Amino acid sequence: MTTEIHATAAASGANATERFRENKKATASSSQERVNLLASRIVKAINDTVLEEKVTYDEYNAFKAWLIEVGEDGEWPLFLDVWVEHSVEQVANENREGTKGSIEGPYYVPDSPRLQSPATLPMRENEQGTPLLFQGRITDLAGQPLPGATVEIWHADDEGFYSQFAPGLPEWNLRGAVVADGNGYYQINTMQPAPYQIPTDGSCGQLIAAAGWHAWRPAHLHLKVSAPGHQLITSQLYFQGDEHVSDDIASAVKPELVLDPTPRADGRGREVTYDFVLDPE
Ligand code: DHB
Ligand code: FE
Numbered sequence: 434m435t436t437e438i439h440a441t442a443a444a445s446g447a448n449a450t451e452r453f454r455e456n457k458k459a460t461a462s463s464s465q466e467r468v469n470l471l472a473s474r475i476v477k478a479i480n481d482t483v484l485e486e487k488v489t490y491d492e493y494n495a496f497k498a499w500l501i502e503v504g505e506d507g508e509w510p511l512f513l514d515v516w517v518e519h520s521v522e523q524v525a526n527e528n529r530e531g532t533k534g535s536i537e538g539p540y541y542v543p544d545s546p547r548l549q550s551p552a553t554l555p556m557r558e559n560e561q562g563t564p565l566l567f568q569g570r571i572t573d574l575a576g577q578p579l580p581g582a583t584v585e586i587w588h589a590d591d592e593g594f595y596s597q598f599a600p601g602l603p604e605w606n607l608r609g610a611v612v613a614d615g616n617g618y619y620q621i622n623t624m625q626p627a628p629y630q631i632p633t634d635g636s637c638g639q640l641i642a643a644a645g646w647h648a649w650r651p652a653h654l655h656l657k658v659s660a661p662g663h664q665l666i667t668s669q670l671y672f673q674g675d676e677h678v679s680d681d682i683a684s685a686v687k688p689e690l691v692l693d694p695t696p697r698a699d700g701r702g703r704e705v706t707y708d709f710v711l712d713p714e
Contacts, residue, residue, distance in 0.1 A: 445598045446635050449539035450507035452597075456543065502636040510539040511637050519684045526666075530574055531710035535669040536685045538655065540595040541587060545608040551620035552611045554586065557603060562591030562624040564702030565694065571617045571660060571709045578617030579711060582660035585610045588626040588653065625694075625703065628652045628677055641682075651677035651686060656709075663711035670707060 463471075482488065488496075503509055518536040526534040546555060571582035587608040589595050596606035607626075613619040629650045632638055641648050651671045659665040671678050671686055673693040678686055694705035 445540075445595075445632055446511055446637075447507035448598045449510040452542065453510050453539070456541075499636060499640065502639075506635040506637075508632075508635050508637050511631060511635075514539045515631060515637070515683045522667075522685075529664070529666070529712050531664075531712045532658070532666050532668060533687045533689045534666050535687065535690060536683060537667045538669075538683070538685075540598050541655065541657075542597055542608065545585065545587065545610050546605050547610045547612065550611050550614050550618065551622070552609060553622040554607050554609045555603065555605045556607060556624060560590070560606075560624050562627070564697075565623050565625045566620065566697065566702070566704035567623060567654065567707070568618070568620040568704070569707045569709065571613050571619065571658060571711065573663065573711060573713065576710075579660035579663065580613065580615045580617055582613040582617055582619070582658065582663075582709075582711070583610050584613065584619050584621065584709070585657040585659075586621060586623070587655045588623070589629050591624060591627050593627040593629045623654075625672075626652045626654065628675060631682060646682065647680070648682060649677045650681050650683050651675040658709045658711065660711055662714055664714055666709070666711060 483493075503512055514536060518538070522534050522536050548554075567586075571579045571584070573579060587595070590602070590607055594602060596602040596604060596608060607623060609621075611619050611621050629652070630648045631641075631650065633641070633648050638648060640646075652675050653669045653671050656668050656670065657665055658668070669685060669690060671691045673691050678691060692705045692707060694703035696702075697704045
């Protein structure tokens with residue numbers, strides 16, 4: 434079991450780096466003025482820390498060695514998505530009136546299987562965990578249903594592992610793009626995900642241990658919800674009662690994004706309703 438978890442942790446960083454390169458997100462171009470401004474501020478923030486905290490040569494060299502290792506481990510996507518992306522998301526979505534956004538994280542894969550609602554996400558025959566029926570409506574700001582809306586969903590399994598980033602899972606396990614019905618309703622049958630621990634055996638784990646932090650994110654569903662003529666929202670939903678909802682290493686929980694599922698009448702797991710509201714383009 435330990436070996437399996439370690440193999441998984443080591444692989445997920447490298448996979449996340451490879452996937453980021455494939456998705457070709459790094460194509461933004463900025464003006465010289467903007468690069469000058471941002472790079473100068475970041476360099477100044479580091480220098481201010483050195484001067485104010487009187488950083489020693491030992492500490493400087495440990496920092497240098499650690500930065501080199503983050504790259505070697507392929508953990509830059511993990512590091513940035515845990516400790517920086519939440520601020521970028523806050524800025525990107527500050528003017529939205531509809532459903533709140535949250536970070537995308539390192540484990541999104543485009544082009545997952547398209548499924549018509551009501552849908553069951555691809556999963557193993559013996560998929561472990563508590564069944565979860567996740568359903569609701571997708572509307573515009575005025576509450577009008579948006580037919581043709583799509584709920585793209587991806588999440589970890591009952592052990593906290595993501596398909597395509599941990600070994601041994603079917604390619605599209607617990608990933609899908611569910612098309613809502615003509616009234617903007619969607620219904621998704623899946624399995625309750627487990628809380629997720631960011632890999633502890635790489636350089637991010639080393640930092641967490643050295644600083645005395647913890648490595649946990651609360652259990653979460655990742656979502657990209659879209660409809661013609663409306664802005665796509667990237668978000669996450671969490672579960673009431675999860676101790677890390679109030680203590681997320683990635684600072685990505687918002688009170689509007691916490692679900693409170695109830696037991697299903699037929700005794701088969703739990704169900705929850707969540708309505709998405711999309712801003713116009
Ligand atoms: C990380 C993993 C996640 O599942 C997530 O949602 C955010 C960040 C990470 O390991 O960096
Ligand atoms: Fe995640």
